């Protein structure tokens with residue numbers, strides 16, 4: 068079996084990791100209530116999706 | 129390589145996975161919608177849709193085949209009775225997956241999987257007038273409709289019910 072010949076230095080490891088980046092989620096606003104909503108998700112506030120009531124939510128007030 | 133590896137093992141062995149999908153399918157048929165993770169919902173979709181198609185032909189043979197998968201007498205009864213009558217003229221695509229954000233705890237992507245024909249609100253022609261109050265900025269239809277009613281109300285408050293009646297007639301046309 069193949070084995071590593073040399074230990075990788077911390078610089079080499081960290082240089083590799085410069086390409087690991089966090090990606091911000093794409094955010095939109097709900098067409099019904101205006102709450103901030105992630106794309107392709109049902110609105111957590113009112114339960115609307117694509118302009119229609121997708122999930123029944125009990126309205127708090 | 130993942131070439132043609134179609135089955136998501138869901139971190140379980142075959143027996144565990146089959147039993148879980150059978151339980152989930154029975155729950156879906158009995159309660160029409162279930163909350164679960166997206167991965168499980170997608171696996172369930174592939175599991176349950178052929179069974180629902182099977183329910184279109186109500187025979188002892190097809191009932192036994194479906195029972196072989198579900199192992200749930202009540203679910204089979206519900207599937208061949210109520211569900212079958214509702215989905216009869218739908219050519220596949222009986223379930224809908226709606227993503228609902230990430231779960232607290234393990235941040236798993238959650239969703240609602242439901243039988244399409246049991247969601248009256250979401251299906252096309254059902255009830256254009258929504259009961260909920262519109263708070264934020266609404267585009268499309270809502271703007272034109274609300275504008276019209278506002279104009280009528282401001283012009284003559286006394287004739288408001290009459291005016292509303294006329295708009296309703298127009299909508300029906």
Ligand SMILES: [Zn+2]
Nearest residue numbers: 097100110113
């Ligand atoms: Zn909303």
